[in-house]
Amino acid sequence: MLRTPIDIWTPLARVRAASPLVHNITNYVVMNSTANALLAIGASPAMVHALEEVEEFVALSRALVINIGTLSPPWVEAMRRAVRSAKRAGIPWVLDPVGAGATSYRTATAAALIGLGPTVIRGNASEIAAVGGGSDAGGKGVDSTRTSASSLGVAKALARTTSAIVAMTGAVDYVTDGGRVVAIRNGDPLMARVTGLGCTASALVGAFLVGPDPFEATVAALTVLGVAGEVAAIRSAGPGSLQLELLDALHALDRATLTGRARVEWVEGAPP
Amino acid sequence: MLRTPIDIWTPLARVRAASPLVHNITNYVVMNSTANALLAIGASPAMVHALEEVEEFVALSRALVINIGTLSPPWVEAMRRAVRSAKRAGIPWVLDPVGAGATSYRTATAAALIGLGPTVIRGNASEIAAVGGGSDAGGKGVDSTRTSASSLGVAKALARTTSAIVAMTGAVDYVTDGGRVVAIRNGDPLMARVTGLGCTASALVGAFLVGPDPFEATVAALTVLGVAGEVAAIRSAGPGSLQLELLDALHALDRATLTGRARVEWVEGAPP
Amino acid sequence: MLRTPIDIWTPLARVRAASPLVHNITNYVVMNSTANALLAIGASPAMVHALEEVEEFVALSRALVINIGTLSPPWVEAMRRAVRSAKRAGIPWVLDPVGAGATSYRTATAAALIGLGPTVIRGNASEIAAVGGGSDAGGKGVDSTRTSASSLGVAKALARTTSAIVAMTGAVDYVTDGGRVVAIRNGDPLMARVTGLGCTASALVGAFLVGPDPFEATVAALTVLGVAGEVAAIRSAGPGSLQLELLDALHALDRATLTGRARVEWVEGAPP
Numbered sequence A, B, C: 001m002l003r004t005p006i007d008i009w010t011p012l013a014r015v016r017a018a019s020p021l022v023h024n025i026t027n028y029v030v031m032n033s034t035a036n037a038l039l040a041i042g043a044s045p046a047m048v049h050a051l052e053e054v055e056e057f058v059a060l061s062r063a064l065v066i067n068i069g070t071l072s073p074p075w076v077e078a079m080r081r082a083v084r085s086a087k088r089a090g091i092p093w094v095l096d097p098v099g100a101g102a103t104s105y106r107t108a109t110a111a112a113l114i115g116l117g118p119t120v121i122r123g124n125a126s127e128i129a130a131v132g133g134g135s136d137a138g139g140k141g142v143d144s145t146r147t148s149a150s151s152l153g154v155a156k157a158l159a160r161t162t163s164a165i166v167a168m169t170g171a172v173d174y175v176t177d178g179g180r181v182v183a184i185r186n187g188d189p190l191m192a193r194v195t196g197l198g199c200t201a202s203a204l205v206g207a208f209l210v211g212p213d214p215f216e217a218t219v220a221a222l223t224v225l226g227v228a229g230e231v232a233a234i235r236s237a238g239p240g241s242l243q244l245e246l247l248d249a250l251h252a253l254d255r256a257t258l259t260g261r262a263r264v265e266w267v268e269g270a271p272p
Helices: A009-018 A031-041 A054-058 A073-089 A104-114 A125-131 A149-162 A189-193 A197-208 A214-234 A239-252 A255-261 B009-018 B031-041 B054-058 B073-089 B104-114 B125-132 B149-162 B189-193 B197-208 B214-234 B239-252 B255-261 C009-018 C031-041 C054-058 C073-089 C104-114 C125-131 C149-162 C189-193 C197-208 C214-234 C239-252 C255-261
Strands: A021-025 A044-047 A063-067 A093-096 A120-124 A165-169 A173-176 A181-184 A264-268 B021-025 B044-047 B063-067 B093-096 B120-124 B165-169 B173-176 B181-184 B264-268 C021-025 C044-047 C063-067 C093-096 C120-124 C165-169 C173-176 C181-184 C264-268
Touching: A009 A031, A009 A197, A009 A214, A009 A255, A021 A031, A021 A054, A021 A073, A021 A197, A031 A044, A031 A197, A031 A239, A031 B189, A031 B239, A054 A073, A063 A073, A063 A197, A073 A093, A073 A104, A093 A104, A093 A197, A104 A125, A120 A125, A120 A197, A120 A214, A125 A149, A125 A165, A149 A165, A149 A173, A165 A197, A165 A214, A173 A214, A181 A214, A189 A214, A189 A239, A189 C031, A197 A214, A214 A239, A214 A255, A239 B239, A239 C031, A239 C239, B009 B031, B009 B197, B009 B214, B009 B255, B021 B031, B021 B054, B021 B073, B021 B197, B031 B044, B031 B197, B031 B239, B031 C189, B031 C239, B054 B073, B063 B073, B063 B197, B073 B093, B073 B104, B093 B104, B093 B197, B104 B125, B120 B125, B120 B197, B120 B214, B125 B149, B125 B165, B149 B165, B149 B173, B165 B197, B165 B214, B173 B214, B181 B214, B189 B214, B189 B239, B197 B214, B214 B239, B214 B255, B239 C239, C009 C031, C009 C197, C009 C214, C009 C255, C021 C031, C021 C054, C021 C073, C021 C197, C031 C044, C031 C197, C031 C239, C054 C073, C063 C073, C063 C197, C073 C093, C073 C104, C093 C104, C093 C197, C104 C125, C120 C125, C120 C197, C120 C214, C125 C149, C125 C165, C149 C165, C149 C173, C165 C197, C165 C214, C173 C214, C181 C214, C189 C214, C189 C239, C197 C214, C214 C239, C214 C255
Parallel strands: A021 A044, A021 A063, A063 A093, A093 A120, A120 A165, B021 B044, B021 B063, B063 B093, B093 B120, B120 B165, C021 C044, C021 C063, C063 C093, C093 C120, C120 C165
Antiparallel strands: A165 A173, A173 A181, A181 A264, B165 B173, B173 B181, B181 B264, C165 C173, C173 C181, C181 C264
16 A cells, blocks of 8 residues: 545635535434534535425536435435436536445435436445445444455445445545545544534535546545544543544645645555 | 714613513524523513514513514415504514525515515615615625615615614614614624624614604614624624624613713704 | 442443344434444444334334434334334343323324333323323423432332333433342533434433343433443533533443442432
8 A cells, every 4th residue: 555646725716616515315413513513624515405496406506516414205205316416417426325235215216326426425334334334234223333355345346336436434434436445544533423424424425526536536535534533533531522623634634734644545556 | 973862871771770671583693692691781682483472472571673684485484473463552663684685585575574564674785775675785795895885875865755763774874764864883893793783783672662752772782782792802803702792781781881882973963 | 328239331332242133213403422322332223114124123223212202204204113013033122212291192102102012111200291191291392391219219119010121311310120229329510412312312322222231221321321321421612512522431331330430329228
């Protein structure tokens, strides 16, 4: 493994310059923290779910993020319509299959949404295993009971089957398009004690999709979040502090800090 | 323009003494931060939306705040019933037409609610232009792409047409009843990087309606928020810190700080 | 009254060791802060409400917490189904009758849920009076206008009638099973200026139900929250700081601090 030739700074600078409108249909638990993370990174968040307007609204956006954390039938229908509108308009979209594998409704909904062709799928190892058809999926509610590494084969297969970029996050984050695999070794264990940072990761991927390459965008978004989390953890006495320090760190993140701390490695398929 | 003869301190002291129950039908993104801002200022927040109880609950409240951020048909129906109940009981109400102009459903809903006679309408310049019928409304999701000053004529016309106080907030906040216009030059640019502070402004206006004069109440609420935001920004390293520092500053705001920092000016119609 | 012979530390250590999955059907206002408090104490939170999955999900959980803060008919139906599933699986559940007494719908819903046999009922004095049939219930929205002490008789009667542990929280918290009564004199007045700490109390009780004795679990959960609130208040300049300091304090709470600060007293029925 070599240190990254992947440029993380340019994608971040692009988000800040473009301030993309990111349309989120997400869960009630994280709406506030997701919106604040998008604002901190320089994007413009919106949460719109009514069937009466969701298609019209998507068309105004630069990216769509679908998160099934607190799903229910009317929201799933809104998700479907939003995705169809995004596809018609050529707008990229991210799927966060929160809790897939925990209930049959949740797994089926995630599978149906994957059938609509997400640009990026981001989940923990249990969720990726559940949607990737791994026989050994396991989760505890929305928290993964698997290690990321053991599911890497499933993630690659899922990427190949769906043509999506698959991001499987955990102690180490993996990003794959089915051929190439990048590992990101940033972040801090305290981040698991703040609710919704996986959802934040998915939302930031949405913002970074303002760039031309979804693989690069996904790697950059996860690295930015991981580095900001490390910086925040240094300044935090616990998970309460971490919440706000993370927003401050995302907002202030500069090139030297990002480049100095990024631990992005090619696992497979590095360019020559 | 002269420095204000408007008393900001007495309205704040009145809120703290009365601790008014403020009934909010607002969006999912900001419910928590809105409740905390109302508590920090000394009011008592409630969020109740079920059709089965919304009318009964309104009648217990001192003010009603309607915010269409994450609207859907059942919530719009709850808003209508709450407003009718408020009007029957003589309870003042604030409308926050979040994202009006972004979709036709949103614009139509805002227009229908305005038809029910709000006491105060608070929005950014794009939203005020959208509900005021300005031909050049423009927004990016829920963020305004207009400057407040360019929409002042629309705001005044809207106030005259509706008999509501109209507050158009931005880098400079304007409050008008169609004749008089006051400008408030408080706040800090970092506030735009925290989600929902416009919604907070609307909710605080609701609390200040415990006073007898809606024009004065609106000016006072926006000035208090702007001054608290300045105090908070001084102490903040970024938008995460700002969130909590703002609540601390609202809670602790004293007469000397408020009076010393308030930048409230008559633009039109100053009393002799 | 004697200082406690009740062990508070062991229940907390048990929660941290077990990291129980706590299923919450709660209100929109507090979902984020509730999830973060559960994570800070070492539990694993989930919020799931769809009729299509709520029964299946409950069966994966160690405890269920039902909070009627922003109720509506579909959510009440989800609550009913979740409770039935919990009872079938022998999973303990907590009821937080937010705002009972404020509207007839809210009071009736709370009464119907109590009829399903909660393990623990946690409310402020007005809410306990409303669900306990006290003739002098009174509240202001979701904030109590009664003192806890005056309702103690109602709380005891409610515990006897329902066979639930009843926790009535306020400046002093009381926990009773109808015979025994324990008073907890921890906490800080600033906690009343942060939204949803009553809801947090109910959720923490859910986590502590991982232990074998619901009476002990309830006393321990409320004491832990009160002590963490005191520690947080010392470090806080206002209600914004308190929010995050509370999470840090819950996360870091050690045996010496907990034991040193706990003010738990037998009011009635102390063991020999």
